Amino acid sequence: MGNLKRFGVSLNSDLLTKFDKLIDNKGYGNRSEAIRDLIREELVSEEWKSGNKETVGVFSLVYDHHESDISQLINNIQHNNLNIIRSSTHVHIDHHNCLEVIILKGKSKEIKKLTDQLSSTKGIKHGKLIMTSTGSGLT
Amino acid sequence: MGNLKRFGVSLNSDLLTKFDKLIDNKGYGNRSEAIRDLIREELVSEEWKSGNKETVGVFSLVYDHHESDISQLINNIQHNNLNIIRSSTHVHIDHHNCLEVIILKGKSKEIKKLTDQLSSTKGIKHGKLIMTSTGSGLT
């Protein structure tokens, strides 16, 4: 895990005031914890840019299942990419609307390609991707 | 939770030998723990027989998503019963086969009616229901 190091950060006082307010609202215990989260976020973001690193994504889709054959279509697209899909969870929100949440593990470029394809499918109301991480590069 | 009581059980020695072997295989620490599980199982079973008690079911379906419009059909049936479905998880097993696991909470007779309907849908290869419990009647 590595040992704990300490370093100083210089910051404009206005920016620091805003940052302190933000981390207080979010419930962080101190600035270091909040800074650590920013750094991890940046590392995850870099992991995704490379395209070829093994990473983890969570993709959410909202759609109306009455739209022609959309359930069938979404299921077929997923089966053609089953090597990068871990599981998907479906919540029946109301009589019309479905939420489907797909957990993906694979190269970031493959995940992006699949989620772009799903997002642009006719009948999808809202599609959104969380780019997260296997955690193995984060401590 | 109630306090712990102790009572004796008389048993044919052959039956006891078999029971001890069984609970040893299953990894129980002692007979009381194994007996408690049998009693809880019986209570859950009674809860389900009554038909009108609020309970919890887990239903698994295996099907080939290439079969005509089966994904669409299964999704529609679930939306017509969304008051008793908590969520469903889908695993894409191979290019043909899907596993769908539905978590249900409601009256046992409603759960049975829905899962019978799903099981007897054309194209379903294997449908099976776990009758479990909200846990509130078990200690």
Place this chain on the structure above:
Amino acid sequence: MGNLKRFGVSLNSDLLTKFDKLIDNKGYGNRSEAIRDLIREELVSEEWKSGNKETVGVFSLVYDHHESDISQLINNIQHNNLNIIRSSTHVHIDHHNCLEVIILKGKSKEIKKLTDQLSSTKGIKHGKLIMTSTGSGLT
């Protein structure tokens, strides 16, 4: 998929009456569909007996998360078996009770060993396994 064959079945009339009533209650369209399901069920059951065939299980656990460190324990046991766990879904039933549903894919004897270990963990109120199938041996 193979082509459709037809064969005759002789049955005691009383047994047939009971069977017809049962399949009518369950919503089957005809006897052949119901018989097909019985045969598949038997095939799945054989698949599980062999111990070494790749198969699929769905395991449900009900427990009170206030019981000492049970969430931690269950999570640790699962991580030690991550090669056969596909995903697990957690539903918070009430302030005390949790339902956890684990989807497993692997050799039946490995799945049984793990689910026996989880069932016999102190604090588990109800543990139950669906023995289902990858679907690849069923048509």
Place this chain on the structure above:
Amino acid sequence: MGNLKRFGVSLNSDLLTKFDKLIDNKGYGNRSEAIRDLIREELVSEEWKSGNKETVGVFSLVYDHHESDISQLINNIQHNNLNIIRSSTHVHIDHHNCLEVIILKGKSKEIKKLTDQLSSTKGIKHGKLIMTSTGSGLT
């Protein structure tokens, strides 16, 4: 659903070229589909700002389950908010790392409060929220 209307959009040609390239990469069939998605995204974003509208969120957490009692802690926090949690799915990524994906339905300010609390919990490596929608305000 409302009927289809058509309106014109004036755009700088450079911007249009970039936009066309973007939607082509993402696989959209035409500009209108891509514009519809942008408008829906804006509507979802407004829904979340209001704080009091019923909406849907998907929250992902990555953590090392060996960290003291983190599984227990996360489970307890969720049970204290069970009215807004629909289900959560857990994937055991490797021997150390867990991914937990929580599906939330409730007022956006309640969802944000809970997910901020979870994100700032000691031991969480990466927490991220998708703000999506029940779909009922989107067509």
